[in-house]
């Protein structure tokens with residue numbers, strides 16, 4: 268099968284020919300380069316009108332020269348997300364070409380194409396995918412016929428966040444490559460600088476935010492901080508955030524493969540951090556070659572071929588473009604029969620057979636009976652046992668950022684675990700806090716992570732809802748309430764209520780806030796983790812919300828709807 272792909276969601280007018288038998292890809296692209304500032308939608312659309320026919324013509328001519336008049340078996344195009352006027356130009360071109368050639372039409376989701384190209388090029392079967400592009404940033408994993416969004420930016424796309432800073436300092440679009448060059452020069456000239464600017468580092472579960480860091484970088488520039496120093500710190504913070512959430516996604520799903528995609532994936536420092544993180548976890552990492560990273564029609568043609576083969580062609584009347592097309596709206600029929608990536612790791616038995624070590628995304632956890640050395644094998648996993656949780660240094664992170672993150676999270680985890688307990692939320696007792704070693708000694712709670720008991724676990728999710736409501740009532744935000752950060756006791760024969768046998772752990776991302784928005788974000792994180800790992804998430808989410816409503820403020824549930832709707836691409 269040979270597919271002609273067309274891309275033109277924002278800046279890159281591109282056409283490609285994918286020959287599936289030979290696995291070869293020919294790409295012709297013509298980028299729009301704004302004279303000043305960022306992308307102007309009207310200018311971008313004008314560029315598409317001129318450039319799309321030219322790149323399509325070039326590819327079609329080359330195809331027919333090589334394969335004759337029947338060179339093309341299908342036409343694939345980017346249906347969204349992207350800028351409406353650009354998408355419409357591409358859609359019109361694709362429809363008329365499919366009509367003229369009398370071949371089927373395939374409407375491709377641009378974000379799914381960014382991730383599928385990594386899977387295709389690497390041969391990795393079931394990876395977690397980090398899309399780091401201009402207008403987007405999200406983590407995706409295949410589960411039950413869809414790519415689920417495990418985490419995403421709460422505001423700007425990662426490239427746009429960087430470009431916002433370069434516009435402020437008067438650099439041409441795109442700014443990302445210039446920041447990379449300036450940061451590299453700064454590192455070389457200063458011999459791996461020890462100091463970093465103190466910029467916002469915001470992760471909430473597997474979601475993250477860039478709006479604060481763009482503004483802080485602009486302010487630093489206005490205050491006279493050298494621009495290269497800002498570029499260096501900006502990269503260290505932004506890419507560490509993306510690497511941290513990727514590690515959380517691997518940990519939550521139990522996956523051991525990661526692929527990277529999108530224009531920002533061309534950045535060496537980002538690729539370096541992800542390589543280091545994956546190596547430390549024993550996971551495989553792949554990032555395709557640069558021509559498949561920034562927007563390009565090659566990835567559209569490759570996914571188009573997979574979709575066409577699975578019968579995912581569309582009649583012209585149904586082929587309208589969609590500027591807000593989300594990756595999780597796409598039925599992933601070309602992977603039918605694949606096992607879900609989200610296996611859930613919580614089914615490891617933390618108490619059995621001397622399995623005393625656990626490894627989360629951030630910390631190593633050792634379990635020990637009282638009186639024995641932490642780390643020694645034990646069968647005493649009851650409430651008298653202790654866990655020693657140590658936040659290990661992360662070699663991918665700049666050492667100063669790493670130190671401050673581990674210290675701050677250790678301190679807040681100790682404080683908030685105790686405060687939550689005083690507010691009536693079951694949490695472990697805190698026995699010891701060793702700040703220099705980022706180590707906590709905590710009471711052992713529960714028998715299993717909730718992640719391992721989700722099937723039919725409505726009573727447990729109801730309990731988590733109640734506990735979060737009580738926590739929020741006390742002005743505390745958990746910050747990372749996933750199914751791996753709730754422990755349940757179901758093997759004790761205990762007849763007390765599920766709420767009494769459900770405990771919250773891991774308050775390291777917690778903080779004080781009475782804001783409805785912050786409380787709603789906690790609910791959003793929990794529901795995201797249920798959706799990512801449960802076979803049948805809806806009843807679990809329903810009972811979670813019922814539990815929350817029974818104890819807490821229903822305005823938070825109303826705001827949750829807004830938070831979920833806002834996690835759409837701007």
Ligand SMILES: C[C@@H](O)[C@H](NC(=O)OP(=O)(O)OC[C@H]1O[C@@H](n2cnc3c(N)ncnc32)[C@H](O)[C@@H]1O)C(=O)O
Nearest residue numbers: 276277400401402403426441443444530531534561562
């Ligand atoms: C919807 C679609 O139109 C959009 N496309 C898009 O954002 O273009 P993409 O090619 O994936 O990414 C462009 C971004 O990638 C950044 N970029 C390119 N090279 C970079 C580098 N070496 N370091 C950092 N950022 C880089 C640019 O600054 C720009 O913000 C998307 O995929 O979100």
Ligand SMILES: Nc1ncnc2c1ncn2[C@@H]1O[C@H](COP(=O)(O)OP(=O)(O)OP(=O)(O)O)[C@@H](O)[C@H]1O
Nearest residue numbers: 625627628629630632654695709710711712751773
């Ligand atoms: N107090 C505790 N009682 C029983 N088990 C615990 C306790 N603390 C941690 N664990 C176990 O260790 C695992 C990792 O701990 P924790 O979540 O605190 O670390 P983490 O590195 O932040 O992990 P993650 O990224 O998975 O949230 C938990 O999922 C749980 O199984």
Ligand SMILES: [Fe+2]
Nearest residue numbers: 400529530562
């Ligand atoms: Fe893109």
